[in-house]
Amino acid sequence: MSERNDNGLYDICITVNDREIRGKIKAETSLLDFLRENNFTEVKRGCDKGDCGACTVIKDGRAILSCITLALQADGSRVYTVKSLGSWDKMHPLQQAFVDYEALQCGFCTPGMLMSAKALLDSNPKPTREEIREAISGNLCRCTGYQKIVDAIEAVAKGEYR
């Protein structure tokens, strides 16, 4: 349990992309703030109210909205951002599919969108298009009309990237 130190700050330790990240933070710091202040700027801030999904990360196996999660609620948790999926030389199938199918344009919603997609395929490897749309319904995209995003996720689900 977190003890408050003399400065009114709390010790925190979250394992982000398999690395332990420690800090001393205010109680009301959001998980999004904590991640971005620790250079995980790939996690985006779109609205700070949980309405757009740009801040989506996977915490203890679930896709969640980091802007309305207190960082201290994630103390001791394992959190994964889009950077955990792949690298330039070895992209995750979802990342490669997004590129091949042009499932992004400006790319701002993409980190969150990919995490929702990953969480979907982790729990439901063969979703229908309707299930895909449901799974990403908390991630707003203003550029693509969602068409190619659904196409890309479906392609991975169908085994195009094995």
Next chain:
Amino acid sequence: MKNKYSVIGTRIAGLDEKDKVLGNVVFAEDFTLPGLIYGKVFRSTKASARIKALDVSKARSLPGVVCVLTAEDVPNNESVKNVVGQTTEVGLLEAKHQVLARQRVRYWGEAIALVAAESLDVARDALKLIEVEYEELPAVFDPLEAMKPDAPKIHGNNNVIASWKLRKGDVEEGFARAEVIVENTYRTPRQEHAHIEPESGVAWVDDMGVINVRYAAQVIEHYRDIATVLGVPESRVRVIGTLIGGGFGGKEDVTVEVFLALMAWKTGRPVKLTFTREEMGYARHKRHPYVLKYKTGATKDGKLVALEARIVSDAGAYVYLSPWVLIYSTVHSTGPYLIPNVKVDADSVLTNNIMTSAFRGFGGMQVVAAYEAQMDDLAAELGMDPIELRARNFLKKGDVTASYQEITSEVWLEKCARAAVDALGPKSKGGKTRKVGRGLACAWQSYGRMTYLHDTSNCWVNLEMDGSAVVRTGIPDLGGGQRESVRAIAAEVLGLNVDEIHVISTDSQVTPLSGTVTATRALYMSGNAAKLASENVKRIITDKAAEILGVAADKLDLKNHRVVVADDPKTSIPLVDAIKQCHFEGKIPQSLATFRAPFTEPISSDVIKDPVFPDFTFGAQAAEVEVDVETGEVKVLKWATAYDIGQAINVNRVEGQMEGGVAQGLGFGLMEDYLEVDGVPWTWNFHDYIIPTSKDVPDIKSIVLESGTGKGPFGAKGIGEPAISAAGPAAANAVKDAIGVRITHLPITAERIFFALRDKSDRQV
């Protein structure tokens, strides 16, 4: 049509996309510098008031606050022009904007002061310590009221800040001949851009005293506006544009850059400013809401004979680009149809509502809601097929429009309309409470800026010693793949792979200025500039290779890293050999090229009788919807969108624009409305301003047609804005088909449908 190119016209996976999916891109808010301080804006909570007293002393003395700036601290507070881009204003209007409100605020949310502090928390606390005393002034919120002579004046003596007209033939005579007349008044919503990335940036003064602003900019030429406000030479301001997380016109007018530059310049510290989602709601401009009164007449055989229209737009509290938006509306008001008698009167009127300015479609979009509803209702009155009626009236290449502009590219509207309708497939069944309907909308939208602005675009291409290439272009990229397009074009011309071309872009002091990413001009202008520069480089190479090979230069081509004889590809030399020889002789394979759009004279009167645009893109969209007659809810079942884009550079990207346009246009038609009540915002974040989610947009069929007759590179036409305009009207026509009642007030919400069904007519709610 078989693709005759090696690179363009295919589905290209871009390099920028890779960086984006990996999470590598440093967007505006992701950037930081040592010693960064944080800016916040103090804003008005009155729609119309005089500032009686403003006291920032308590805020200034809060520990951690580095500066608090008011209008007094701005060297040229009233100099920001309404017109943006690389030319100065041309034509009728002079608009007065203020960087920070000095004596008067004209809309809820207007900026009054700037705060910069060591942390965001301190900056927020400082805002609460600013004390302001208002004296409320009379206000007006309805543009029709604001036109009346005794209405409170927003600026100067007249709230009507722009008027444009179309006059052709004799509408009295036309209507006398008409055998069917349809008359309706339409209303379109105040739409919010709702790009997912907020406006954001960082500014600092570098070691050479240059004020740098790194921000999400659709127009890097705003460095000139910054210089003017600060009273420094333009050469001392540098704008570095980031990859933008969505723009749609929302990052076109001045956003954070002037505020940032002021704070950085005054404090000497690097400053970051990001608007909250709420601020994006109540402090950023919107799409102009319009009232459109249309009267359209046709003969029994379906020939249009007359159009009379009265159009009024709400310009909000400051002029910005309202006059230009109105020009677009006026020119496009007839729809893509040849009408012998036309009388259109359009006005843009100031109110104390939120400012309205650029938004994808730029005035060409609102009129579609009127003219495509009119065409649909005419077809119903005449008992004619909707495509057939339109086909009898479509403009053709060679026709002259009601604004006296000749159409110089192909018009494939009938092809597009039939393709879109066919792509819907068999009609869905519906049920006892669910009525299915289908709707079609055809539209035209210009691409390229208005030609009296004398648009130019620059690009610098050079070949490296090893045959790779660098393209330097100022063009910003807001997600539409502007950078990838120039990469693909250079690759095509130079015979290289796309991943051998590095594009460096969007830096006002390092890359040649290519102009704005607005007005669907990026491919047309920066693409043509890149093509020109690449062709110049190619000529340097082929001239040298011609000497080496002993053939005429015009017989040579660049293919797969070699200079080949086009008719005899076995005869070739490696590209690198030609490059080496060029360098040796001092003929460096590089080119800085300028592409010029057609230059015309300014519009000479308020009756538009001059060509205004380089060209138009034509297309159609078809929608199938299901309406629940017990609640009024609309479910969008199917969608097809078909456009002639001349020549695709990247097929993926073209489809992406079309599909994105469907979603954003569907929102305009069915659910989006930025509401204010007496100037006070009601729908200022994603909670209350709703945009389509993945469950609101159906599977979309995109049909890309290529007539090859565009003015862009390789015969391309622009698609960015054309992609959106027809969407809302297609949904509106589908709803009409489903329930038999025309709803003229967009967005067509469930409540509007519910009451329309009960009243059997349109209740204005």
Next chain:
Amino acid sequence: MGKFTFFRPTALAELLDFKAREGGKARILDGGSNVLVYINEGSIAGGALVDVKSLEAIKGIEIRDGLLEIGAGELIADIMNSDLIRKKMPFLREVLQKFANPLVRNMATLAGNIADSSPIGDTIPPLLVLEAEVVAASAREQRVIPLEEFFTAPGKNVLKDDEVILKVRFPLPEKGRGGHIKLGLRRGTSCSVASVAVWLVADKNKVRDIRIALGGVAPTPIRARKTESPFKGQSLDWDKITELSETVMEEVRPITDVRGSAEYRKQVSAGLLAKAVRQALGMEE
């Protein structure tokens, strides 16, 4: 931003003692979703933020003495996916499937939705027709509050400052089927304009018992008992349902807000009720 503290109790007694000391200044996070929103807005200026995720005492989905009990700490996603709910209460699963979106379902709880006490809390009308109860605890006592008596005004309920919700429970119905219709402004995540839930016990379309609840049409979610009476004993067909549903218009007291007018909410509630009843009867739309 004010002065906030953080507390994560590991045992129920710890939580209750803390609540006894801090009262209303201690806010349970649960999924946390709304509390941070209120903090960012500035409507909560300070206090203790309490994370109850380690508390076993508020976990669990089980049947006890004929009551289906759901711990206050159970995430909506987990409730939906639990075998027990799938088998024994598929109606609740269908209701929760429409709740917000998957991200929010991974964070929110039933108890949180109830404690928020919004007139449009989507889980509440279905729980009302299931005649749910809230089990609340404080350091002083444990008490059972019928959900129908829980709400007093928009955002307000009868919980005392030192009380927390332990669980939500309802008698597992032996007979009957549920219907639930939510009217939103779009298909995706949407605040309800209005919603209707129905629990119907019918024998070949003859009504033995019916319970009706609505959200978004009054200061709190309501159980529409006056509307229920005319249904009882009736043989229902499409037209009869439509006719009887219209009486609900007299029982609602909606307002006009950014999502819709009072008149719309009033009139559409009849159609929503008719739909919910037809759904419960399995009638084709």
